[in-house]
Amino acid sequence: MTDQKPTTDYTSDEMMTVAAARALRDGAVCFVGIGLPSTAANLARRTHAENLVLIYESGTIGAKPDRLPLSIGDGVLADTAVSVVGVPEIFNYWLQPGRIDVGFLGAAQLDRFGNINTTVIGGDYRNPGVRLPGAGGAPEIAASCREVVVVVRQTERAFVERVDFVTSFGFGRGPGEREKLGLTGAGPQLVITDLGVLRPDPRTRELVLTQLHPGVEVATVRERTGWDLKLADDLGRTEPPTDRELAVLRSLKH
Amino acid sequence: MATIAPLAEAVAHVVRDGDTVAFEGFTHLIPFAAGHEVIRQGRRDLTLVRMTPDVLYDQLIGAGCARKLVFSWGGNPGVGSLHRFRDAVQHGWPRPLELEEHSHAGMANRYVAAASGLPFAVLRGYTGTDLPDQTANIASVTCPFTGEVLTAVAALSLDAAVVHAQRADRHGNVQLWGITGVQKEAVLAATRSLVTVEEIVDELEPRPGAVVLPSWVVDYVAEAPGGAHPSYAHDYSVRDNDFYVAWDEISRDRDKFAQWLESVA
Numbered sequence: 001m002t003d004q005k006p007t008t009d010y011t012s013d014e015m016m017t018v019a020a021a022r023a024l025r026d027g028a029v030c031f032v033g034i035g036l037p038s039t040a041a042n043l044a045r046r047t048h049a050e051n052l053v054l055i056y057e058s059g060t061i062g063a064k065p066d067r068l069p070l071s072i073g074d075g076v077l078a079d080t081a082v083s084v085v086g087v088p089e090i091f092n093y094w095l096q097p098g099r100i101d102v103g104f105l106g107a108a109q110l111d112r113f114g115n116i117n118t119t120v121i122g123g124d125y126r127n128p129g130v131r132l133p134g135a136g137g138a139p140e141i142a143a144s145c146r147e148v149v150v151v152v153r154q155t156e157r158a159f160v161e162r163v164d165f166v167t168s169f170g171f172g173r174g175p176g177e178r179e180k181l182g183l184t185g186a187g188p189q190l191v192i193t194d195l196g197v198l199r200p201d202p203r204t205r206e207l208v209l210t211q212l213h214p215g216v217e218v219a220t221v222r223e224r225t226g227w228d229l230k231l232a233d234d235l236g237r238t239e240p241p242t243d244r245e246l247a248v249l250r251s252l253k254h
Numbered sequence: 255m256a257t258i259a260p261l262a263e264a265v266a267h268v269v270r271d272g273d274t275v276a277f278e279g280f281t282h283l284i285p286f287a288a289g290h291e292v293i294r295q296g297r298r299d300l301t302l303v304r305m306t307p308d309v310l311y312d313q314l315i316g317a318g319c320a321r322k323l324v325f326s327w328g329g330n331p332g333v334g335s336l337h338r339f340r341d342a343v344q345h346g347w348p349r350p351l352e353l354e355e356h357s358h359a360g361m362a363n364r365y366v367a368a369a370s371g372l373p374f375a376v377l378r379g380y381t382g383t384d385l386p387d388q389t390a391n392i393a394s395v396t397c398p399f400t401g402e403v404l405t406a407v408a409a410l411s412l413d414a415a416v417v418h419a420q421r422a423d424r425h426g427n428v429q430l431w432g433i434t435g436v437q438k439e440a441v442l443a444a445t446r447s448l449v450t451v452e453e454i455v456d457e458l459e460p461r462p463g464a465v466v467l468p469s470w471v472v473d474y475v476a477e478a479p480g481g482a483h484p485s486y487a488h489d490y491s492v493r494d495n496d497f498y499v500a501w502d503e504i505s506r507d508r509d510k511f512a513q514w515l516e517s518v519a
Contacts, residue, residue: 034332057358058280058433070332070495073281075488078432084463087280087305087436088366091359096378119355125388131343133329133336135357136306139383169382181381182402 010241012194013153014249015213017043018241020104020151020192021249028101029053031141034072036151037104039252042068046248055100057137059085068252091137095144098184103145107152108132109163112206112227114170114188116142116150117163125165135167142168147189154193160226171205195221197238201230211236256426256472261450261481264474265291265416268448269300273413274324276303276444277310280435281331282488285418286310287481288450290518293317303412305361305436309484309501312336313518315351316511322352324410326361330505333498337505347508355389356407364391364410365436368443374406381405415444418482419467420490422451423458426469431461432488438465441472450478452490 010018020040024030026049032041038056042065045052054063058073062082069077078084085094094100109117118138122129142148148170152158170188171177178187188207191198197211209221210232222229241249259267269275269292277285289310292300301322302311308331314320316338328339342351356364363375376395386392386405395406417437419430428449430437441447449467454477458466484497504510 058282059435060433070498071281071493072331073433073435074493075282075432075486078282078488084433086434086438086465087358088362088439091362092366092377096359119384125384128344131340134325134327134355135383135385136327137358139357139381139385140359140377140379143381144378166382166384172382177382183381184378 010246012213014241014246015238016151016153016192016194017249018245019197019213019238020149021047021245023149023190023192024049024052024102027051029055029099030102030104031055031057031095031100031145032104033106034069035106037106039068039249040151041104042252043245043249046252047245055090055094057087057090059087059090061085061094091140095140098144098146100145101147103141103148105138105141105148105150105168107150107158109158109160110150110152110191111160111163111170113172113174114150114191114200114207115163115166115172116168116170117165119165119167121164138168142170142187143183143185145185147186150188150191152191152193154195154221154224156224156226159224171200175203175205195224199232206230208232209235211238213238214240256469256475258424258426258454258475261287261291261476261478262295264448264476265295268414268416268446268474269297270413271297272299274301274303275414275416276412276440277416278304278435278437278440279418279482279485280306280433282433282435282485283418283430283437283482284308284310284485285416285450285481286483286485287478288416288418288448289314292319293515293518303410305358306331307339308336309498312338312501312505315339315342316348316505317515318348320351322354324354324356326356326358330498330501332495333502338511341508354391355385356392357385360392360407361410362436362439364407365439365443367407367409368411369439372409374408376404376406379405410443412440412444414446414448415440416448417441418450418478418487420452420487421458422449422454422475424454424456426472426475427458428467428472428475429458429461429464431464434465438467441467446473447471448474448476450476450481452479452481452487453477
């Protein structure tokens with residue numbers, strides 16, 4: 001966090017990206033997907049987390065891109081990486097044994113127990129309403145990273161009681177399921193949206209609202225959540241983006 | 255020993271109707287020129303295999319070359335959906351497309367198993383997800399040493415593999431570097447293989463981190479400068495991100511796609 005004064009001239013997507021960046025501690029090893037997670041991770045690296053280690057599933061370890069890549073395999077990632085390894089190696093040697101601190105995932109649907117769907121919506125699997133891109137690296141990222149951060153815009157369509165398809169496992173239907181399956185990572189510990197922040201209740205594993213972004217009302221979050229959303233006892237407010245965070249974020253996009 | 259041949263001849267030898275064929279390249283070094291030659295030659299009933307079916311597979315699917323897709327992530331990276339892929343899955347246009355779906359870790363390990371001459375690979379994967387219910391090539395296996403239950407994936411044996419690389423020498427030894435994905439595994443998993451290259455040189459000068467495929471594991475080498483466009487060849491070209499963005503509009507509309515297809519023929 002910087003000492004510069006906050007500004008009010010920012011979008012809800014910028015607030016979401018800044019909140020996601022702040023969730024990454026300096027020195028953490030982070031498995032980064034393309035899009036918002038990559039933007040947030042690069043913002044963190046240029047603000048408070050200079051020593052954040054970025055790993056992209058294309059096999060680039062310790063990439064330090066000077067501009068945002070459009071894909072997970074842009075040349076700038078290989079040029080700036082400490083090491084470039086093949087795809088079997090990135091999953092088998094680096095992700096699977098639990099060497100990664102934070103996995104950053106998006107979602108088309110996310111349910112009250114943090115399960116993620118990026119496969120199909122509506123209909124059935126063989127005859128879907130909407131066919132989505134599929135799993136990519138997400139199932140194993142969700143299973144094996146020490147913790148998972150999900151970044152997703154909050155809409156009633158995305159925040160559902162139960163996902164249509166479990167592409168990546170969160171907490172299943174509640175407590176004890178990850179342990180029973182032998183999953184080593186802690187699962188989704190943080191969900192950052194354009195409206196606020198949700199965390200799993202330590203007892204029930206259900207996602208509860210723990211933080212509201214500036215100017216957002218609880219009623220709005222509830223309207224855009226497809227389950228009866230519970231609030232944390234100590235519901236907090238996110239600090240608005242600082243001028244520096246916004247300036248760095250905007251410079252990354254150009 | 256690889257045969258060095260013109261692209262059309264090499265494709266005709268390596269990719270045949272009904273083949274299970276992988277065109278690999280993880281964002282980098284995607285063999286677009288060879289894929290377009292497959293479209294021109296009118297190949298049909300292909301089982302297309304690729305971890306990240308992106309624009310090239312959208313084109314092959316839209317052109318009606320594919321019967322089935324084996325994959326782990328089907329999208330236009332950094333842009334959005336593949337609309338020809340979606341149209342085939344949701345509306346059977348231009349023909350129905352059967353899917354076999356995995357995660358990246360699963361696909362990568364399936365290639366490794368086939369390259370290693372093993373019937374399956376073991377990983378910690380897919381746990382708790384709905385994918386094993388839909389995909390026959392995912393099963394569980396018990397470790398004979400510890401009793402731990404793990405995931406097994408079947409080897410992904412290919413009739414043909416097609417990849418793009420920076421260079422080959424005149425003997426057909428191939429060198430690629432930068433993001434090297436699963437190209438080596440795909441070539442070693444295949445009965446027949448084709449490598450298109452940016453250039454053929456007298457001698458391969460060593461490069462840090464390069465993968466070298468000896469001539470005797472490659473069947474055909476074809477020179478295809480710029481053959482990875484709109485993806486890229488590290489140290490030769492940069493990714494044409496504008497093309498990927500522009501593809502979204504072409505791909506959304508069957509007529510616009512048909513016009514694009516004419517430009518390839």
